[in-house]
Amino acid sequence: xxxxxxxxxxxxxxxxxxxxxxxxxxxxxxxxxxxxxxxxxxxxxxxxxxxxxxxxxxxxxxxxxxxxxxxxxxxxxxxxxxxxxxxxxxxxxxxxxxxxxxxxxxxxxxxxxxxxxxxxxxxxxxxxxxxxxxxxxxxxxxxxxxxxxxxxxxxxxxxxxxxxxxxxxxxxxxxxxxxxxxxxxxxxxxxxxxxxxxxxxxxxxxxxxxxxxxxxxxxxxxxxxxxxxxxxxxxxxxxxxxxxxxxxxxxxxxxxxxxxxxxxxxxxxxxxxxxxxxxxxxxxxxxxxxxxxxxxxxxxxxxxxxxxxxxxxxxxxxxxxxxxxxxxxx
Amino acid sequence: xxxxxxxxxxxxxxxxxxxxxxxxxxxxxxxxxxxxxxxxxxxxxxxxxxxxxxxxxxxxxxxxxxxxxxxxxxxxxxxxxxxxxxxxxxxxxxxxxxxxxxxxxxxxxxxxxxxxxxxxxxxxxxxxxxxxxxxxxxxxxxxxxxxxxxxxxxxxxxxxxxxxxxxxxxxxxxxxxxxxxxxxxxxxxxxxxxxxxxxxxxxxxxxxxxxxxxxxxxxxxxxxxxxxxxxxxxxxxxxxxxxxxxxxxxxxxxxxxxxxxxxxxxxxxxxxxxxxxxxxxxxxxxxxxxxxxxxxxxxxxxxxxxxxxxxxxxxxxxxxxxxxxxxxxxxxxxxxxxxxxxxxxxxxxxxxxxxxxxxxxxxxxxxxxxxxxxxxxxxxxxxxxxxxxxxxxxxxxxxxxxxxxxxxxxxxxxxxxxxxxxxxxxxxxxxxxxxxxxxxxxxxxxxxxxxxxxxxxxxxxxxxxxxxxxxxxxxxxxxxxxxxxxxxxxxxxxxxxxxxxxxxxxxxxxxxxxxxxxxxxxxxxxxxxxxxx
Numbered sequence: 068x069x070x071x072x073x074x075x076x077x078x079x080x081x082x083x084x085x086x087x088x089x090x091x092x093x094x095x096x097x098x099x100x101x102x103x104x105x106x107x108x109x110x111x112x113x114x115x116x117x118x119x120x121x122x123x124x125x126x127x128x129x130x131x132x133x134x135x136x137x138x139x140x141x142x143x144x145x146x147x148x149x150x151x152x153x154x155x156x157x158x159x160x161x162x163x164x165x166x167x168x169x170x171x172x173x174x175x176x177x178x179x180x181x182x183x184x185x186x187x188x189x190x191x192x193x194x195x196x197x198x199x200x201x202x203x204x205x206x207x208x209x210x211x212x213x214x215x216x217x218x219x220x221x222x223x224x225x226x227x228x229x230x231x232x233x234x235x236x237x238x239x240x241x242x243x244x245x246x247x248x249x250x251x252x253x254x255x256x257x258x259x260x261x262x263x264x265x266x267x268x269x270x271x272x273x274x275x276x277x278x279x280x281x282x283x284x285x286x287x288x289x290x291x292x293x294x295x296x297x298x299x300x301x302x303x304x305x306x307x308x309x310x311x312x313x314x315x316x317x318x319x320x321x322x323x324x325x326x327x328x329x330x331x332x333x334x335x336x337x338x339x340x341x342x343x344x345x346x347x348x349x350x351x352x353x354x355x356x357x358x359x360x361x362x363x364x365x366x367x368x369x370x371x372x373x374x375x376x377x378x379x380x381x382x383x384x385x386x387x388x389x390x391x392x393x394x395x396x397x
Numbered sequence: 398x399x400x401x402x403x404x405x406x407x408x409x410x411x412x413x414x415x416x417x418x419x420x421x422x423x424x425x426x427x428x429x430x431x432x433x434x435x436x437x438x439x440x441x442x443x444x445x446x447x448x449x450x451x452x453x454x455x456x457x458x459x460x461x462x463x464x465x466x467x468x469x470x471x472x473x474x475x476x477x478x479x480x481x482x483x484x485x486x487x488x489x490x491x492x493x494x495x496x497x498x499x500x501x502x503x504x505x506x507x508x509x510x511x512x513x514x515x516x517x518x519x520x521x522x523x524x525x526x527x528x529x530x531x532x533x534x535x536x537x538x539x540x541x542x543x544x545x546x547x548x549x550x551x552x553x554x555x556x557x558x559x560x561x562x563x564x565x566x567x568x569x570x571x572x573x574x575x576x577x578x579x580x581x582x583x584x585x586x587x588x589x590x591x592x593x594x595x596x597x598x599x600x601x602x603x604x605x606x607x608x609x610x611x612x613x614x615x616x617x618x619x620x621x622x623x624x625x626x627x628x629x630x631x632x633x634x635x636x637x638x639x640x641x642x643x644x645x646x647x648x649x650x651x652x653x654x655x656x657x658x659x660x661x662x663x664x665x666x667x668x669x670x671x672x673x674x675x676x677x678x679x680x681x682x683x684x685x686x687x688x689x690x691x692x693x694x695x696x697x698x699x700x701x702x703x704x705x706x707x708x709x710x711x712x713x714x715x716x717x718x719x720x721x722x723x724x725x726x727x728x729x730x731x732x733x734x735x736x737x738x739x740x741x742x743x744x745x746x747x748x749x750x751x752x753x754x755x756x757x758x759x760x761x762x763x764x765x766x767x768x769x770x771x772x773x774x775x776x777x778x779x780x781x782x783x784x785x786x787x788x789x790x791x792x793x794x795x796x797x798x799x800x801x802x803x804x805x806x807x808x809x810x811x812x813x814x815x816x817x818x819x820x821x822x823x824x825x826x827x828x829x830x831x832x833x834x835x836x837x838x839x840x841x842x843x844x845x846x847x848x849x850x851x852x853x854x855x856x857x858x859x860x861x862x863x864x865x866x867x868x869x870x871x872x873x874x875x876x877x878x879x880x881x882x883x884x885x886x887x888x889x890x891x892x893x894x895x896x897x898x899x900x901x902x903x904x905x906x907x908x909x910x911x912x913x914x915x916x917x918x919x920x921x922x923x924x925x926x927x928x929x930x
Contacts, residue, residue, distance in 0.1 A: 197758050
């Protein structure tokens with residue numbers, strides 16, 4: 068059987084020739100993402116904004132009358148509602164802010180939700196209530212704090228691990244690549260104003276783990292080659308390492324992609340944001356391990372001596388073991 | 398590297414098949430096969446976002462617990478000092494700033510007071526001291542709460558609140574609610590199948606503190622309406638749905654009876670006037686107290702107070718013995734039943750507020766499962782096709798490993814009694830896509846080693862050895878991110894983290910160990926001189 072070869076056997080792509088323009092582009096994209104997040108903001112869902120969110124499906128309509136719903140719900144007097152499509156053209160989520168002090172009145176929030184649903188049901192036939200979320204301001208604030216904390220700790224945690232397993236330059240490279248991936252994902256959510264919820268934070272945390280896989284595989288090969296080819300120029304060595312691991316990078320990105328895409332298109336509506344974040348992050352993560360994490364190694368001055376202290380020790384032991392094995396065989 | 402002695406083989410297969418077998422009940426129940434109740438097979442729990450139901454996060458305010466505690470202390474201190482022989486007189490009682498302070502009439506009583514109060518200040522359960530006593534200006538006694546005492550009080554109150562919540566929900570007859578304490582002052586309530594939590598929230602929304610207090614008839618009605626209470630009395634409003642809504646009544650502060658000494662409460666109908674009532678029964682001690690109160694106060698009015706609102710203020714027509722009483726107000730059948738449940742389950746020691754609420758319809762949940770399964774099936778087929786087309790025989794090994802991986806993941810979730818949530822389904826799909834990465838790494842490495850001219854056995858050995866390093870590193874960083882994910886967010890997100898973390902373990906196991914065993918067998922049996930990879 069003739070096997071599929073996605074990447075030709077001996078590639079020799081000069082990845083790092085473009086390192087300066089592409090690195091600059093990445094830095095610009097990171098800045099642009101944060102500018103977007105800070106000016107346009109993220110479209111916080113009920114988890115982070117707090118309030119009362121009702122999800123409805125209009126079973127007899129092709130398309131939900133979003134504009135009309137917005138004014139109908141606004142007329143109820145609970146402040147301006149956020150009405151957006153939710154997964155299907157005839158499904159919406161409607162969020163209204165909770166009035167002050169509502170926490171101390173059990174049932175008040177549900178009554179608001181019921182009022183919203185009843186108002187809409189009386190105007191449109193065939194409205195199905197799919198769900199109802201109420202998050203108080205206090206809990207929403209806690210979610211914000213723990214989200215930022217979890218993201219920060221995850222990035223630091225994995226960067227530290229890389230530092231311990233490789234060298235500090237690799238840790239810096241990984242951290243920068245992660246920061247890039249997370250920033251661009253946030254930028255994408257801000258640009259398209261996709262709803263930003265707890266699930267998206269979960270997706271980004273998972274992404275931190277998975278986007279690092281590529282970086283680690285490349286780093287591992289760089290380390291191996293640094294020991295093997297002492298005399299090689301660093302940019303050349305990095306290019307070699309990336310070419311050697313290219314087949315794997317393409318294949319793994321592809322398997323992840325073909326696994327995630329059906330979920331993106333046919334999966335449950337409530338998962339769209341999460342899956343979109345992970346799929347987007349996979350692309351960005353693969354790119355960043357090639358064009359961000361690796362050039363940083365050059366600029367941080369990684370060279371074949373970086374692993375010498377450990378290596379001589381390891382070598383000595385290995386040699387000793389080999390010699391012993393040879394002797395015992397003999 | 399490629400040696401697999403019998404014990405190793407048996408262990409690997411044992412673990413694999415056991416985990417896989419544990420997944421069978423979950424797979425069958427998803428496929429619609431009814432599992433008889435007497436078969437106690439572990440099955441994966443479905444989260445509320447898949448099964449449909451309601452989730453409530455209840456919170457108590459520590460201040461409420463502290464003020465309740467202060468009130469109890471005041472009552473006890475008053476009783477102690479009044480019952481002392483000779484009686485210790487005091488005045489100028491204040492509970493400002495969370496401290497109880499009062500002025501003794503005679504400074505010479507200070508040592509006696511200290512001796513009498515000391516037992517009240519000790520902790521009853523363990524050695525944690527509850528209150529500190531200090532004396533200011535020779536005759537003012539100040540009792541201030543200790544921090545240990547306060548946190549213990551919060552802990553006790555939350556424990557009993559959790560118990561009360563459980564009893565109230567059980568009384569609703571809903572199936573398999575989950576009620577657990579979370580953190581210091583929170584309780585999580587999850588009720589599968591309950592889509593409209595309104596009734597539940599109303600049931601939990603009141604503390605149901607029932608009190609019987611004598612009406613102070615000496616109070617001038619005009620003063621009562623103006624909110625001025627005579628000394629030793631306090632003023633309560635009538636409940637909004639009672640016959641005297643909008644009016645106030647003065648009752649004697651001390652000497653009443655609390656509803657926590659009830660043994661039963663039922664909704665009923667008074668046969669004389671067809672009114673909805675709640676019948677209550679006191680325990681022995683409460684019954685005696687109630688008998689005493691009614692005997693001493695025949696023809697006097699008393700107020701039935703629920704959560705600080707007067708339901709009614711009837712007259713003791715005759716002494717009431719036997720420990721039973723009837724509460725009538727303006728009940729209908731539903732509100733009488735609700736109150737009866739609340740009284741039966743005991744009063745909440747502290748008011749609870751709902752700080753987070755989520756409900757999902759069962760219909761949407763079922764739809765999510767169906768779409769998730771379909772997406773996973775398509776995704777898996779695509780991954781498998783890609784793997785076999787690229788790696789041939791080695792792709793088939795990876796595919797079988799993937800099947801055991803997903804089965805084992807499901808099985809371990811069933812054994813650990815974990816909950817599968819909607820994001821958890823995404824976790825499954827992500828695991829399918831990422832799990833083969835280990836095999837990709839190994840197979841690509843074997844290709845490379847062959848290209849460099851190594852013999853088949855050496856290439857395979859080296860492939861596994863050299864690839865393992867990156868595989869472990871990659872999985873450990875994923876694990877770090879997964880653990881942080883686990884510590885973050887609410888139930889559904891945690892469900893995602895659990896799938897990812899268990900998925901990492903099963904992936905490494907199946908991709909590294911199982912495929913290596915199969916590849917080793919193939920090489921040893923067939924002794925191929927070349928590999929089609």
